[in-house]
Each structure stands twice: as structure tokens, then as C-alpha cells.
Amino acid sequence: MNRESDHTIYQENERFELMTQAMHGGVFEIRAQSDSFLCSTTFCELLGVQSNAEIPSKSFFLAHLVFPADKEKLEKAISDCLEEGHPFTLKIKLKHVSGQYKWFHISGQAKTTASDSAYIMCIITDIDERIQQKLALQRSEFLLEETSKMAKVGGWELYTRPHLLTWSKEVCIIHEVPEDFKPDLDSAINFYSPSYIPIIEQAVDEALSFGKAFDLELKIITATKKEIWVRAIGKPILQEESGNIVGVRGVFQDINEQKEKELAIAESTKTITSQNKRLVNFAHIVSHNLRSHAANLTLTLELEAEETDPEQKAQLQENIRKISESLNETIKNLNELVVAQSETREIKKRVNLNKIMRHIQDILQADIVESQATLKVDFSKCAEIDFVPAYLESALFNLTSNAIKYRNPKVPLIIEIESDVEAGKPILKIRDNGLGIDLEKHGDKLFGMYKTFHGNENARGIGLFITKNQLESLGGKIVVQSEPSKGTQFKIHF
Amino acid sequence: MSKPNLTFLIDDDEIFVFAMKRLIELKKLSKEVHHFATISEAIQYFDTHKKEPSLLPDIVLIDVNLGSETGWEFIDRYTQLSKELAKETNIYMLSASTADADIARATQHPHIKAYLNKPLSKDSLELIFGA
Numbered sequence: 001m002n003r004e005s006d007h008t009i010y011q012e013n014e015r016f017e018l019m020t021q022a023m024h025g026g027v028f029e030i031r032a033q034s035d036s037f038l039c040s041t042t043f044c045e046l047l048g049v050q051s052n053a054e055i056p057s058k059s060f061f062l063a064h065l066v067f068p069a070d071k072e073k074l075e076k077a078i079s080d081c082l083e084e085g086h087p088f089t090l091k092i093k094l095k096h097v098s099g100q101y102k103w104f105h106i107s108g109q110a111k112t113t114a115s116d117s118a119y120i121m122c123i124i125t126d127i128d129e130r131i132q133q134k135l136a137l138q139r140s141e142f143l144l145e146e147t148s149k150m151a152k153v154g155g156w157e158l159y160t161r162p163h164l165l166t167w168s169k170e171v172c173i174i175h176e177v178p179e180d181f182k183p184d185l186d187s188a189i190n191f192y193s194p195s196y197i198p199i200i201e202q203a204v205d206e207a208l209s210f211g212k213a214f215d216l217e218l219k220i221i222t223a224t225k226k227e228i229w230v231r232a233i234g235k236p237i238l239q240e241e242s243g244n245i246v247g248v249r250g251v252f253q254d255i256n257e258q259k260e261k262e263l264a265i266a267e268s269t270k271t272i273t274s275q276n277k278r279l280v281n282f283a284h285i286v287s288h289n290l291r292s293h294a295a296n297l298t299l300t301l302e303l304e305a306e307e308t309d310p311e312q313k314a315q316l317q318e319n320i321r322k323i324s325e326s327l328n329e330t331i332k333n334l335n336e337l338v339v340a341q342s343e344t345r346e347i348k349k350r351v352n353l354n355k356i357m358r359h360i361q362d363i364l365q366a367d368i369v370e371s372q373a374t375l376k377v378d379f380s381k382c383a384e385i386d387f388v389p390a391y392l393e394s395a396l397f398n399l400t401s402n403a404i405k406y407r408n409p410k411v412p413l414i415i416e417i418e419s420d421v422e423a424g425k426p427i428l429k430i431r432d433n434g435l436g437i438d439l440e441k442h443g444d445k446l447f448g449m450y451k452t453f454h455g456n457e458n459a460r461g462i463g464l465f466i467t468k469n470q471l472e473s474l475g476g477k478i479v480v481q482s483e484p485s486k487g488t489q490f491k492i493h494f
Numbered sequence: 495m496s497k498p499n500l501t502f503l504i505d506d507d508e509i510f511v512f513a514m515k516r517l518i519e520l521k522k523l524s525k526e527v528h529h530f531a532t533i534s535e536a537i538q539y540f541d542t543h544k545k546e547p548s549l550l551p552d553i554v555l556i557d558v559n560l561g562s563e564t565g566w567e568f569i570d571r572y573t574q575l576s577k578e579l580a581k582e583t584n585i586y587m588l589s590a591s592t593a594d595a596d597i598a599r600a601t602q603h604p605h606i607k608a609y610l611n612k613p614l615s616k617d618s619l620e621l622i623f624g625a
Contacts, residue, residue, distance in 0.1 A: 284591065288559065291590035292507065295612035299513045303520070312516060319509045 017041060025125045030058050032082050032118040037061050046104070046126055048097030067093035067101045074106075081110045082118050091127065103131035145169075152254035157237070158185060159247035160208060167252075174230065174254045176222040193219040193227060203234065207248045211236040217255065229259035271472055282465070286334050293327045336466060348386045348474070353379040353419055353428075356389070360397050367404045373413040375400075382419040382426045385494055391470040395478075396428070398463035399490050403432035408485060426494050433487040439480065446480060498524045498552035498623060504536045504568060505529070505557040505588070510612065514555070523623040524553065533560060533568045540575055550581040553622060558589040558596055565589075566599075573605055586622055588612055 017040065020027050026043025030036075035057045044051055047065065055061050066074055070092035077088040087109045093101035108122040148154055154170030165183050172179045175191055185204070192200050196218040203214035213235040221227050234250035300323065304316040357377050361368065368375065385392065400415060407413040416431045437446065447468040471478050471492060482488040501524040503511050511529050518524050528551070530536035536554075543549040558565040565587055572585070587600045590612045600609035610618045 284593070288589075288591040292510075292612065295590045296507070296509045296513065298613040299517070300509065303513050303516055306520065307516075315512065316516075319512060322509060 023125065025123045028122050028124070030078060030120045030122065035059050043124065046124065047094060065095045067095070078108065078120060081108055081120055082112065085110055085112050091131070094124070102126065102128040104128070154252050155250070156252055157247060157249045158204070159237070161246070171252045174222070174252065175220065176224050176226070191220045191222070193221055200232065204248060207234050207236050208245060211238070211245050217259065228254060228256040231255045275469070275472055286330070289330045290327075293323050293330065297323050347388070349389055350384050351387055351389050351392050352384055354383065356393050356396060357417065360393065360400055363397070364401060364404065367401065371404050371407055371413055373404055373407070373415055376414065376416045378418040382421050385419070385426045387494055388474060391474065395467045395471060395492060396430070398467045399430040402463060403430065403434055403488070406488075407432070407434045422493070428492040429489060431487065431489040436482045436484045436486050436488050438484050439482055497522075500524065500526045500528065500551040501553040501555065502536065502551040503527060503529045503555050504533065504560070504565070505555070506531045506560045507557065523619065533563050533571070536568060537571045537575070540572065540579065544575065544578045545580050547581040550579060551583050554583050554585045555588055555622070556585065558587060558591075569603065569605060576605060586610055588614070
């Protein structure tokens with residue numbers, strides 16, 4: 001057989017051509033003992049070449065048209081097929097005349113009657129679009145999955161008739177349930193923290209009933225009992241023809257990290273703002289006090305110079321001495337406060353509460369005896385706290401001595417001091433049955449400087465101010481509950 | 495302006511009150527001086543004697559800072575009472591500090607004559623007592 005006549009066979013066999021056209025395939029033939037390469041018109045069309053003449057030989061085909069990385073695979077398949085007679089199918093890339101490689105499905109079958117005339121008939125079909133789509137899909141699936149993982153975001157869909165709720169893999173991961181978890185609406189809603197259940201219920205209900213979309217920040221409790229913040233977005237699914245709402249579909253994201261940071265920042269901004277306010281107040285008060293003393297000194301000195309009455313003169317001189325004392329006291333207070341403000345770098349140590357309390361009771365011994373106060377001290381729930389010892393002692397001292405100062409003379413004084421642990425952190429409670437204070441009237445002033453309330457002459461109006469500043473400088477907190485004539489409770493969070 | 499008959503000092507600062515009283519006495523700025531250490535006492539006096547012009551003061555000097563109270567609490571309660579009072583009183587607000595907010599508020603208030611700084615200067619004394 002010569003090449004010309006072979007060409008004629010392939011190209012002129014109308015039925016054959018029709019068949020290959022119908023299947024969008026091209027046909028070629030390779031022989032065992034020859035370098036010839038025969039192909040159909042459809043084959044040429046698939047690769048964009050004019051005719052078989054442009055692909056002169058098997059070796060040309062393998063060297064120039066097969067994608068280099070696929071060449072070995074194809075050669076092996078061909079030789080195996082010729083030797084063993086096994087048919088083969090492969091997915092390989094062939095070079096189009098445009099210079100681009102395209103994906104083809106290729107299958108071959110050998111005819112091995114006589115070894116020297118063995119040949120293979122191969123059919124190629126264009127699968128480029130399909131493969132490209134598949135690759136694109138793989139790429140976008142990869143992107144989606146990685147992005148979901150990174151952003152901790154997943155999707156969910158809820159259909160109502162019949163009831164069907166599906167969660168994406170990431171939604172399962174956020175709930176800490178296996179990926180094959182089968183949720184329904186009730187079990188999904190029960191993952192929410194009790195206080196958020198009515199919110200999500202209402203949101204889903206309104207989405208289903210009125211097509212109202214939602215975007216909420218809520219808390220869930222995961223399968224391992226971790227409480228985390230999530231963002232749940234939902235939009236109604238409308239049936240294409242009728243426009244009826246048939247379900248809700250949405251996005252679900254773990255926003256715990258951001259949310260916790262956000263809340264921490266809000267909290268520290270609050271602390272900073274209140275500290276700042278107190279410092280401004282402090283500056284204001286100190287300046288006012290210094291000015292008051294200075295004003296009194298000027299006035300009294302002027303008078304004293306003009307005074308002729310010896311008795312009056314003596315009193316004015318006594319007053320000058322008093323002003324000097326008050327000035328000293330103000331400067332001492334100022335100093336205490338400056339120290340409290342600047343020594344935040346003080347080192348925290350493990351402090352034994354009983355030891356500190358014994359020390360305070362020693363100092364206050366006389367007051368305790370005089371007031372006949374009963375102290376109930378219980379540090380069994382938390383015996384030690386890591387804190388700056390001097391601050392802790394000063395806080396306990398101030399609160400205990402306040403309780404004694406502001407006792408109710410009509411009721412035997414009982415002061416209860418106990419430690420506890422709340423949310424993994426130590427707290428201290430100091431409770432008394434004393435005069436108490438109207439927090440609605442004085443609440444904002446309670447921790448202010450030089451604010452005294454009960455006309456008590458021992459009151460300096462500086463203790464709570466210092467205590468609050470010291471605690472907050474170390475990230476602690478002090479809160480108060482009180483009712484006039486019932487008593488007061490201070491709670492310190494460390 | 496004739497010499498005032500009755501001046502009230504509302505202030506909890508004993509040293510200031512002592513010196514001020516003596517100053518008024520020595521310079522004969524007012525025939526009589528009364529002192530109240532708290533706002534409630536002062537208001538109670540006004541309430542009790544609201545219909546007796548001879549017992550109501552010509553002048554009130556009130557400090558802005560009185561322990562846990564402020565001079566503004568007095569002003570508020572005085573304002574409520576003012577329509578029933580048989581006599582008009584010149585009220586001066588005193589303070590050692592120069593808080594802008596207080597000054598602005600005092601300047602606008604119909605019942606406050608002036609906001610003055612402690613120690614009172616000669617000009618201030620002249621303004622108050624016309625001396």
C-alpha cells in the first residue's frame with residue numbers, strides 16, 4: 001500500500017467520514033513497522049491543519065504535536081497495545097495549529113494478525129472544553145474551600161417543603177460536629193446561646209414569612225461546649241416561576257476572634273475614658289484646693305497685718321497655721337495620687353489574703369474594738385491572688401475602714417469579706433450593713449476625689465479614688481452595690 | 495448705693511468665713527453677717543422668712559464647692575423659691591478656681607450678679623458692697 005492510496009481510502013470513504021464527523025472525532029492509524037501516519041479529515045480539522053500532508057510521519061506527530069509531558073505515556077500505550085493487543089484510552093494534550101495545546105480523549109485498538117503488518121486505529125475526541133471547565137471548577141473549588149477555611153465562613157440552606165437543612169463543611173467545623181452531621185432547624189437553633197435563640201428564631205421566621213433578609217452577630221455553644229461569636233446572614237430563596245419563598249439560604253461565619261478583640265477594645269476604651277475623666281477631675285480638684293488655700297492665706301495675712309485686736313490677731317495666726325497644715329495635707333494627697341498613677345510597673349506577686357487581712361486588722365484594731373464590728377473573713381474559695389501587694393492591701397484597708405467609718409449607729413456592724421473565683425478570675429467581696437449610699441444620686445461621684453457623703457469628719461475623700469485608680473492601672477475593676485441604710489457591697493475583679 | 499444691712503456667707507470653709515466676717519466687720523461693709531455651712535440650712539432660712547423683707551439678706555456670697563454639694567444646688571432651689579420671696583437679693587458666686595463652664599453658666603443666670611474669684615480683690619469688694 002502506498003500513502004496516496006491510503007489517503008484516498010480515508011478521505012473518500014464517505015460513510016466513514018460521516019461517522020467520524022457525527023462523533024466529533026478524528027481517526028488516525030499508526031503501523032508497527034513503519035513511520036507512516038494516516039489520518040482523517042476530521043482529525044486534521046480538530047488540530048486545525050489543512051491535510052494529512054502537514055503531518056508527514058508518526059515520528060513528526062509524536063515529536064511536534066503531542067504535549068511533551070504526555071509523549072512518553074502515549075508511546076508506551078502504543079507499544080503495549082501493539083505487543084499485547086490491549087486497547088487503551090488516554091487523556092492527552094495535542095498541539096493545535098494556533099500553537100495552543102488542547103485536551104483530547106484518545107482511544108486505540110491494535111490489529112495484530114501478522115507482526116509486520118500490525119497497526120493501531122485511534123480515535124480522538126475533543127474534550128478540551130470539558131477539561132478546561134473541570135480544571136476551572138477545581139481551581140475555584142480550591143479557592144472557595146481555602147477561603148472558607150481562612151475566613152471561617154460556610155454556607156447553609158433551609159427548604160421548608162419538605163423540610164431540609166444543609167450545612168457546608170465549614171459550618172459543621174464551626175459547630176464542631178462531624179462533616180456528615182445532619183442538622184434540622186430545631187437542632188441548629190439549639191446550638192445558639194439561650195439568650196440568642198429568640199433572635200435567630202424570629203429572624204428565620206421573618207425571612208420565611210415576609211422574605212426579610214437578616215445579618216446578625218450572635219453566640220453559639222459548639223458541640224464541645226465552647227461559646228463563640230458567629231455572624232449569621234440569611235436571605236430568602238424564591239421559586240423562579242411563582243416568586244414564592246421556599247426557603248432561606250445564608251452564610252455563617254466564626255467571628256469570635258474579631259468580636260472578642262472588639263469587645264476588649266471597647267472595654268479598655270471605657271476604662272481609659274473613665275480614668276481620663278478622673279484625672280481631669282483630679283487636676284481640677286487639686287488646682288481648686290491649692291487655689292483655695294492660697295486665697296485664704298492672702299486674705300488672712302492681709303487681715304492679720306491690719307488687725308489690732310489681740311484676740312482676733314491670735315485667731316488669725318492660728319488660721320494661718322491651719323492653712324499651712326491643709327496645704328501640706330493637699331500636697332501629701334497629691335503625692336500619693338501621683339505615685340498611684342505612675343507606679344503601674346509595680347511587680348505583681350502572689351499575695352496571701354489571710355496574711356494581708358491580719359495585718360489590716362492589726363492596724364484597725366482600735367477602730368474595730370470601738371465600733372464593736374464583727375468581721376467575717378472567708379478566703380477559702382481563693383486564698384491567694386497575684387497582684388501588687390501594696391495595692392491589694394491599700395484596697396482592702398480602704399474598704400474595711402470605710403465600712404467602719406460609715407456604719408449605721410442603730411445596727412451592730414457586720415463586715416463580710418470573702419474571696420471567690422468568677423469566670424476563672426479571682427474576685428473579692430466586701431459587704432457591710434452600714435449607712436449605704438444613694439447610688440442614683442451619688443453613684444458617679446463615689447469614686448471621685450474629695451467627695452464625702454455622710455458629713456463624717458474622718459472622711460478624707462481620697463481613699464476610693466486611689467483604690468479605683470490602682471486597681472484599674474493593673475487591669476482590675478471595682479463595682480459597688482448599695483442602698484441607703486441597708487448597706488454596701490464592693491466587688492473587686494482582678 | 496446704701497450700705498447693705500444683711501449679708502449671707504454660704505461656705506463650708508471656716509477659715510475663709512472667719513476672715514471674711516472680720517473683713518466685713520473691720521471695713522464696715524455690711525451691718526450684719528450670717529453664715530451657713532450647708533445649702534439646706536440656707537434654703538430653710540429663706541423659706542421660713544420668705545415674707546419678712548427685713549430678715550432677708552441684701553447680699554449672698556456662695557461658694558461653688560461645698561463638700562459633696564455645689565453652689566448650683568443652692569441656685570436651683572433659690573430660683574424655685576424666688577417668686578415667693580418678699581425681697582430681691584444680690585447673689586454672688588465665689589470660687590478659688592476658674593472653671594470656664596461655671597463662669598459661663600453664672601454669667602447667663604438671671605439670679606446671679608457675678609462670678610468672682612477668691613481671694614476677693616478690692617474691685618470685687620467694691621462691686622459687691624459698693625464700698
